[in-house]
Amino acid sequence: MSDNNAISLYDTLFNLFKKAISVAYPDVCDPPVIIISNSNERFGDYQCNSAMALSKQLKNDGITTKPRGVAESIVSKVEDSNLISKLEVAGAGFINIYLKKEFAQKTLSTLVKNGKILPPYTKKQKVIVDFSSPNIAKEMHVGHLRSTIIGDSIARLLEFLGHDVLRINHVGDWGTQFGMLISHLQDRFPDYLSVSPPIADLQSFYKESKARFDTDEEFKKRAYNCVVKLQASNPDVIKAWQLICDVSRKEFEKIYTRLDIKLIERGESFYQKHMEAIAKDLEAKGLLEEDEGRKVMFSKRDNEIPLTIVKSDGGFTYDTSDMAAIKQRVEEEKADWVIYVTDAGQSMHFQVLKHCAERAGILKSCHRIDHVGFGVVLGNDKKKFKTRSGETVKLSDLLDEGLKRTLEKLKERERDKVLTEEELKIAQESIAYGCIKYADLSHNRNHEYIFSFDKMLEDKGNTAVYLLYALTRIRSIARTANISQEKLREMAENIPISLEHEKEWKLAKVLIKFPDVLIKITTDLYLHHLCEYCYEISCVFTEFYNNCYCLEKNDLGEIVNVNMSRILLTEATAIIMEQCFSILGLKSVAYM
Ligand code: ARG
The missing domain is CATH 3.30.1360.70 (Arginyl tRNA synthetase N-terminal domain)
Known part of the structure; x- marks a missing residue:
């Protein structure tokens, strides 16, 4: 340390x-x-x-x-x-x-002097966070949105703690469904090798090819043939596969850019060679058993279903790709810790995966594996989140709706009259995306979660809007007194932070808990603790602010006295809140 x-x-x-x-x-x-x-x-x-x-x-x-x-x-x-x-x-x-108050005073002064908070000590580890991971040619749905938001926040936390984090997008880009997609592409766009096919809507393209696959025997045969060619890396087929993946990839990218989320794409296809190797390896170790033509691996734990490593037609499965991936991650990437973020429905899969990987000698006792599961997203009617007509909600539409509703709220408050066009846009995006992220992160992820714009855009209670406003207000105190960040740092060297008033001391005690909050969430990976902590800070800050003047004004509203020590305490509060926001993926705004 x-x-x-x-x-x-x-x-x-x-x-x-x-x-x-x-x-x-x-x-x-x-x-x-x-x-x-x-x-x-x-x-x-x-x-x-x-x-x-x-x-x-x-x-x-x-x-x-x-x-x-x-x-x-x-x-x-x-x-x-x-x-x-x-x-x-x-x-x-x-x-x-x-x-001792001196301890808190020293801690907070150092914080303001540095202009940032340093993380508590943790032994540096290589961590792989496997999150988002939508499937090519299928809609990226709200479940993937949850995975994206939670996974990003976990990665941000671990990055802040100083770990070496690899953010992996394990997209579903391989498997037999590509046979029919490629055959359909070849029929619809015979010139695909020279002219990029203008597929706007991959969903309907998927539906069309599936319909043909289900009804047309000749097409089905061709589709199977295509899978074989794909696995054998036939250049024309690979080209078609890439074209299809690109269409989805561009859609996914748009969402990630809007939400400011960084990911390295390394989908199931990346592990092709590794899948062949792992299947052989497990077979050679005598770990596979025959089951109606399939080759399966049992974890040897009670009540655990086996992994299917080789299908009866010789093909590989989702299970095979995960076995191959865990080996590659531990042995080649030298990961100490792998975190999978998916819906709770897959928790059995990851439990069995971990036990099988232990049984195969891939995982040792020094490795940490976590499945970060989460509950389903429900609509206001407490039914599965769908559009009125029962379709999956398109994520881009959802984000657009968030923007629209936020703008309405900002206009209700007449913010459009005081902010410049650019400030308004920054506030709109920060609030809209911040709300969507925060609403997700502030709930215990194990529970089902009701997606409600009305709730998340409320400006009272534990919401992103409330907290974003709180931080903007806190920051504006020093600005009103015309004290710059540099000046604050300089002041922190010379002016001690007084914690004499009961409310000053109460606030200080909440602030110095920050490292402990981080250590706790690193252990259980429940980010709602961090949201609760943020809310606690802003409530205790309000108590402090209502009881302890920072700026004294005369009847004309002119500042006649500035309590420098309290301005420093205010700045310490802002730095910690800002750090929490950064872990939660929220962007603070100067004016809103
Ligand atoms: N593509 C999968 C899905 O949509 C999630 C993949 C999660 N990661 C993994 N290594 N299995 O459900």
């Missing part, structure tokens, strides 16, 4: 108490270290609740000591630190921990 990292309060307190307990009770092996953060200040800022559990453990060993006595022994062994101002034993044996 270096001085350059933000300090995790939780970890530091944990280590202090762990040490104290082991000094006070050297004979207890693996003593319980329980540290919690307190929302009720009467019981300290944090609390150590180890004494009760420890007293029980001691009793089992034949030593009777009351929890209060245990708590007192622990307290007597806690080393002095720059973190704790006071410890007190309360009630049945709780240890109330009071933090």
